[in-house]
């Protein structure tokens with residue numbers, strides 16, 4: 001017999017049905033048997049509930065004054081950072097957003113024009129697609145933490161330079177230290193290469209569990225890449241189902 005579902009769950013199922021995603025049904029989250037999905041709607045921009053698309057900065061009731069102080073210190077260090085030349089061209093720094101006690105942490109490359117303007121990661125078209133991917137996974141933007149390797153926009157969206165990554169990475173490491181996510185998802189080649197210190201092709205890094213300073217890390221395609229290559233949404237679905245399976249195993253271990 002079907003369990004009673006709340007409205008959110010019904011909408012999620014309708015949304016996934018529209019995309020042809022059925023692996024939620026048994027809650028088995030098959031890793032390689034993911035259906036031919038995320039191609040039904042190339043933009044994956046279905047009717048996502050408002051709560052999944054709104055920016056959110058969590059204030060956990062159980063966050064201690066000490067933890068809040070540490071976050072404020074870090075935010076202030078990032079906001080006033082002049083360690084590399086990107087501070088000259090930025091409108092503002094883009095710190096990170098979401099649940100500071102999240103299990104999932106998503107890490108992109110660097111802010112783009114929209115993020116530089118709004119001061120929040122993944123708010124442009126790629127961000128909308130990321131929200132939709134989270135929704136398909138049964139997660140909301142406010143359930144996870146989203147950040148970038150670089151906190152400032154490289155002019156013209158050029159690739160991050162190694163010295164910029166070297167200067168900025170300690171901020172990301174500190175975020176990870178404070179959040180203590182159960183797993184990290186590196187979005188795209190640049191994030192994966194910066195975090196894993198490798199030049200191995202993204203296609204080869206996918207499908208494996210890596211480690212970033214002791215936190216399990218999975219690699220998948222960047223949402224901006226998916227906007228150009230919608231057929232690869234299925235691979236992202238596989239990657240994230242894999243990550244979710246690992247997380248579930250950690251929880252039951």
Ligand code: URA
Nearest residue numbers: 108109110111121122
């Ligand atoms: N691309 C990224 O890697 N990060 C953002 O915040 C936006 C686009």
